[in-house]
Amino acid sequence: MTSTSPTRVPQLEPLMAPCCSRCTHSAETPCIHYVTCRMSGPQCHEDPACTQRMAAARAAALHQLTVPIIYLGAGTCGLASGMDQVISILHDALDSHGIEAVIKEVGCFGLCHREPMLDVKKPGRPRVCFDNVDVAKALAIIERYLVHDEVPHDLAMGYISTPDSMSDCPEYLLPNLYDLPVLSRQRRIVLQNCGLIDPNSLDEYVARGGYAAFARALAAGDNGQMVLDEVLKSGLRGRGGGGFPTGRKWQLTRQQTNTPKYLVCNADEGDPGAFMDRSVLEGDPHRVIEGMLLGALAIGASYGYIYCRAEYPQAIARLLHSIEELEKVGLLGDNILGSGFSFHLKLKQGAGAFVCGEETALLASIEGKRGMPRVRPPYPAQSGLWGQPTCINNVETFANVSTIVDKGGDWFAGVGTQRSKGTKVFALTGKIKHGGLVEVPMGMTLREVVFEVGGGILNDRPFKAVQIGGPSGGCLPTALLETPVDYDNLIAAGAMMGSGGLVVMDDQTCMVDLARFFMEFIRNESCGKCIPCREGTTRMLEILERIVRPYRDETTEQTLQRFKSVIMLEELAQVIKDTSLCGLGQTAPNPVLATLRYFRDEYEAHVFGRTCPAGACRSLLTFTIDADKCRGCTLCARNCPAGCIMGSAKQPHIIDDTKCLRCGVCQDSCRFDAVLAE
Amino acid sequence: MVTHVCKCTRDAVDEILTEYPAGKRETLIPILQAVQETFGYLPEDALDVVGKHLGVSAAKVYGVATFYNQFRLQPVGQHIVRVCRGTACHVRGSKLLLDTIAGELKVQPGETTADGEFTLETVACLGACSIAPVVTVDGDFHGALQPRHVGKMLKKYQKHEER
Numbered sequence: 092m093t094s095t096s097p098t099r100v101p102q103l104e105p106l107m108a109p110c111c112s113r114c115t116h117s118a119e120t121p122c123i124h125y126v127t128c129r130m131s132g133p134q135c136h137e138d139p140a141c142t143q144r145m146a147a148a149r150a151a152a153l154h155q156l157t158v159p160i161i162y163l164g165a166g167t168c169g170l171a172s173g174m175d176q177v178i179s180i181l182h183d184a185l186d187s188h189g190i191e192a193v194i195k196e197v198g199c200f201g202l203c204h205r206e207p208m209l210d211v212k213k214p215g216r217p218r219v220c221f222d223n224v225d226v227a228k229a230l231a232i233i234e235r236y237l238v239h240d241e242v243p244h245d246l247a248m249g250y251i252s253t254p255d256s257m258s259d260c261p262e263y264l265l266p267n268l269y270d271l272p273v274l275s276r277q278r279r280i281v282l283q284n285c286g287l288i289d290p291n292s293l294d295e296y297v298a299r300g301g302y303a304a305f306a307r308a309l310a311a312g313d314n315g316q317m318v319l320d321e322v323l324k325s326g327l328r329g330r331g332g333g334g335f336p337t338g339r340k341w342q343l344t345r346q347q348t349n350t351p352k353y354l355v356c357n358a359d360e361g362d363p364g365a366f367m368d369r370s371v372l373e374g375d376p377h378r379v380i381e382g383m384l385l386g387a388l389a390i391g392a393s394y395g396y397i398y399c400r401a402e403y404p405q406a407i408a409r410l411l412h413s414i415e416e417l418e419k420v421g422l423l424g425d426n427i428l429g430s431g432f433s434f435h436l437k438l439k440q441g442a443g444a445f446v447c448g449e450e451t452a453l454l455a456s457i458e459g460k461r462g463m464p465r466v467r468p469p470y471p472a473q474s475g476l477w478g479q480p481t482c483i484n485n486v487e488t489f490a491n492v493s494t495i496v497d498k499g500g501d502w503f504a505g506v507g508t509q510r511s512k513g514t515k516v517f518a519l520t521g522k523i524k525h526g527g528l529v530e531v532p533m534g535m536t537l538r539e540v541v542f543e544v545g546g547g548i549l550n551d552r553p554f555k556a557v558q559i560g561g562p563s564g565g566c567l568p569t570a571l572l573e574t575p576v577d578y579d580n581l582i583a584a585g586a587m588m589g590s591g592g593l594v595v596m597d598d599q600t601c602m603v604d605l606a607r608f609f610m611e612f613i614r615n616e617s618c619g620k621c622i623p624c625r626e627g628t629t630r631m632l633e634i635l636e637r638i639v640r641p642y643r644d645e646t647t648e649q650t651l652q653r654f655k656s657v658i659m660l661e662e663l664a665q666v667i668k669d670t671s672l673c674g675l676g677q678t679a680p681n682p683v684l685a686t687l688r689y690f691r692d693e694y695e696a697h698v699f700g701r702t703c704p705a706g707a708c709r710s711l712l713t714f715t716i717d718a719d720k721c722r723g724c725t726l727c728a729r730n731c732p733a734g735c736i737m738g739s740a741k742q743p744h745i746i747d748d749t750k751c752l753r754c755g756v757c758q759d760s761c762r763f764d765a766v767l768a769e
Numbered sequence: 770m771v772t773h774v775c776k777c778t779r780d781a782v783d784e785i786l787t788e789y790p791a792g793k794r795e796t797l798i799p800i801l802q803a804v805q806e807t808f809g810y811l812p813e814d815a816l817d818v819v820g821k822h823l824g825v826s827a828a829k830v831y832g833v834a835t836f837y838n839q840f841r842l843q844p845v846g847q848h849i850v851r852v853c854r855g856t857a858c859h860v861r862g863s864k865l866l867l868d869t870i871a872g873e874l875k876v877q878p879g880e881t882t883a884d885g886e887f888t889l890e891t892v893a894c895l896g897a898c899s900i901a902p903v904v905t906v907d908g909d910f911h912g913a914l915q916p917r918h919v920g921k922m923l924k925k926y927q928k929h930e931e932r
Contacts (some may be wrong), residue, residue: 167895167896167897168896168897168899168900170910171897171900171903171912172899172900172910172912183906198796202897203899203900206899206900227894255795318879360896361893361894362894363855363857363858363859363893363894364856364857364894364898365894365896366896366897366898368893369896370896401802401839402892402895402896403894403896427800439798439799440798440799440802441837441839442798442801442802442838442839442840443837443838443839443893444836444837444838445893456798457793457795458794458795459793459794459796459797459798459823459825459833460794460833461832461833461836462836462837518898519902520856520857520898520899520901521856521857521860521861521898522860522861526898526899527856527899558856561856561904592856594856594857594860596860600860605859605860608856608864609856612893613856616893618836624871627770709865730917732869732872732916732917732919732920733872733875752865752868752869752872754865754868754869754916755865756916760917
C-alpha cells in the first residue's frame with residue numbers, strides 16, 4: 092500500500108525538516124522549540140526566506156496545493172468494498188488524460204455504508220465527496236470533473252469546506268456533508284481527522300495542531316502536573332468499557348515511586364462487531380500516540396507498549412510507520428525536545444485471544460506468557476509489567492487526551508452529561524441503514540443514535556433491539572430507546588457502554604439465537620483459568636443449544652432435562668457473575684440475562700411452543716415442497732447448497748430432510764411460493 | 770519433543786532467531802508469529818528450537834502456542850478461507866454461510882480439505898462490519914456474501930490453481 096505518490100507532482104516542502112542550516116534540531120541535539128517552530132517558525136533566527144518556506148510547507152500539509160488532490164478512502168472497509176480496484180486503474184486513467192494530481196490514501200471517514208469513497212479537491216475549491224465509487228464511476232469523475240471541470244452533481248454526495256476555498260465555487264450547490272443527517276448530529280473529537288488527513292503523514296497531523304499540546308506540556312517543566320490536572324478536571328472516563336476515571340488512574344500511577352514505569356495502550360479490540368479503535372488507528376494514529384506521550388509525561392512512564400490485534404494489519408503498519416517517523420525527528424526516544432523526558436514506544440501484536448483485552452491478561456501476554464488474568468489487587472498501577480507500576484488505557488481514551496490538554500479540561504467537561512463527559516465513538520452495525528462509525532456526545536438517546544444518526548432500520552423493517560457493549564453487554568428493546576447513552580444509564584438498563592459496538596436488530600433476529608451466539612463466543616474465548624467461567628459458560632451454552640434442538644432429535648428424558656435446565660439458567664448465570672475471576676467471566680452471562688429480562692416471551696416460544704418467532708433458529712423449521720404448486724422448474728434443486736432437493740424436470744420436487752441445511756435458499760429462489768417452512 | 774531437528778527447519782528458525790536476543794521471554798510471541806509467517810504453521814521441531822533459544826521449557830512454549838487462536842500446529846492448505854463470526858456478521862447470517870462453506874468443502878472449521886487446497890477458519894471479527902457477512906480468502910475480502918454465492922467464489926480460487 093502506497094501513501095502519497097510523490098512522482099505525480101513537484102516535490103512538496105517537508106514540514107518536519109529543518110528550515111535551513113541554522114536549525115540545530117535533531118533527535119540527538121533536540122531543541123525545545125521544534126514543534127512550535129513548525130507552526131510559527133523559525134523561532135531562533137529571523138529570515139523571510141525561512142518563514143516563507145515553513146509557511147509553504149504548512150500550506151502543503153493543509154492540502155493547499157496548486158494541483159488537484161484525489162483522496163481515496165483506503166481503510167480496511169474501503170478496500171474491502173472495492174477501493175483496491177479503483178486504485179489499480181487510477182494512475183493509468185490520470186496519465187491517459189495527462190492530469191497532474193496528488194493521490195492521498197486516507198483512513199475511514201465513518202460512512203462505511205457509502206464506501207468506497209473518493210474525494211476530489213481542486214486548488215482553491217472545496218473538497219467534493221463521491222460515494223459508492225466503482226471503476227466506471229471513478230473514470231466518469233476524472234473525465235467530467237478533472238478534465239472538463241464540470242461539477243458532477245449527479246455523482247457527488249456533497250462537499251466539505253476547506254480554509255482555502257473561494258466563496259463562489261459551483262461545488263457549493265451540493266449539500267454540505269456535515270449538514271447531512273448522519274453527520275449533523277455527530278460531534279467529532281476523536282474522529283476529527285479521520286478520513287481527512289493522510290495517516291502516514293506526520294506533517295499533516297502537526298500542521299493541524301498536532302503535538303502542540305505535548306510540546307506545551309513539556310515546556311511547562313512541571314513533569315506533567317498540568318496534563319494530569321486537566322485530565323482530572325475533564326472527567327474523562329476509560330473508553331474501554333469499565334469507565335474508570337482516567338485522571339484517577341494516572342494519579343495512582345504517578346504516586347508510585349518505583350521506576351521504570353510503563354504505559355500501555357490497549358488496542359486489542361476483541362469485541363465482535365466493534366471497529367472504533369481500528370478506524371482511529373488506521374485514520375489518525377498520531378492522535379493516539381500523542382495521547383500516550385501526554386499520559387506518559389503525567390505518570391512518569393519511560394516505556395510504552397501498544398498492544399494491537401494481529402487481525403488489524405493496516406493499523407499495525409500505520410503505527411509502525413508513525414513510531415519510526417517520530418523516532419527520526421526526536422519526538423520519541425531519549426530527552427525528547429531537550430526536556431529531559433524520555434519515552435520509548437513499542438508495538439506488540441496480539442495473537443488472537445479475546446481475554447487479552449482484560450488488563451492483567453494483556454500484561455501477561457506482553458511478557459510472553461499465556462494471556463490469563465490474575466487476581467487484583469495488586470492493581471497494575473502498583474505492580475504491572477515485570478512487577479513495575481503500569482497504567483493501561485484504551486485507544487479512544489488516549490485519542491481524547493490531546494484535545495483535553497489543548498482546549499482545557501473545563502471545555503471537555505462541558506460536553507456530555509453530569510457523570511459521563513465528552514463524546515463516544517460507536518460502531519453502528521447490523522440491520523441499520525447508515526452503518527459506520529459515529530461519534531456522538533454522551534447523553535444522546537438510543538433512539539437518536541439509531542434513527543437520526545443511523546437513519547433507521549434496513550429495508551424499513553420494525554426495530555426490535557439494539558445490542559450494546561459486545562459479549563459483556565446487553566440487548567435493549569424498543570421500550571428503552573429513550574435511554575440516554577452514558578455509562579450509568581446503560582448499566583441501570585442492564586447493558587453497558589463496553590468498547591462501543593452497537594448492533595441493531597430487526598424482527599428477523601432471534602434473541603435466543605443471539606444469546607447463544609455470545610455464549611458460544613465466550614465459551615470459546617474463556618481462558619480456562621477459573622472454573623465458574625470455564626465450566627459455567629459451557630453449561631449455559633449447552634442449555635441454550637437444547638432450547639433450539641428440534642423435537643425430532645429429542646428423547647423424552649432429554650425433554651425433561653431441557654425444562655429443568657431452563658429453570659436453572661438464571662441461577663447458573665448468577666453464580667458465574669458472582670464467582671468468576673476476571674471481568675470477562677463476571678460479565679459473561681449478561682447477554683443471556685438481558686435477553687431473558689426483556690425478551691422472555693421469545694424464550695418461552697422456543698421452550699414451550701418449539702417455534703422461533705423470528706424464523707432465525709432454522710433447526711426448528713422444516714422445509715417442504717407443496718406438490719400442487721411446484722412446477723418442476725428445478726431452480727431450487729440447482730441452488731440448493733446441500734444438494735438435497737430431488738425430482739425430475741417438470742415434476743414436483745421433494746426435499747430430503749435428513750440432508751437439509753435449513754438455509755432457506757430454496758424458499759428464496761422459488762418463483763411459485765411452493766416451498767413451505769414451518 | 771524430538772531431538773533430531775530437520776536441518777531445513779532448523780536453518781529457517783535460526784535465521785529468524787538472529788533478530789531476537791537469547792533468553793528474553795517477552796519475545797516468545799513475536800518469534801512464534803515470525804515462525805508461523807515463514808512456515809504457515811508452527812512445526813513441532815521449531816517450538817523446541819525457540820524454547821532453547823529463550824531458555825523456556827518446551828512445555829511452556831507449547832502452552833503459549835496452543836493458547837492463542839492465531840497459532841496453528843498443523844500445516845494449512847493453499848488457500849485460507851476465513852469466515853467472520855462477529856456480531857454484525859452473525860445478525861446478517863454468517864452461521865449459515867459458514868455451514869454452507871463447511872458443507873461445500875466437506876471440512877469443519879479449523880480443518881484442511883483432503884486435497885490440501887483449502888483451510889477453513891473462523892475469525893472473531895474482521896472489523897469490516899458494514900459489508901457483513903464477510904469472508905476472506907487469502908486476505909481478499911468478499912463482502913455481503915450469500916450462501917448461493919459460495920460455490921462460485923470457491924471455484925474462482927480452484928480454477929486459478931489449474932491455470
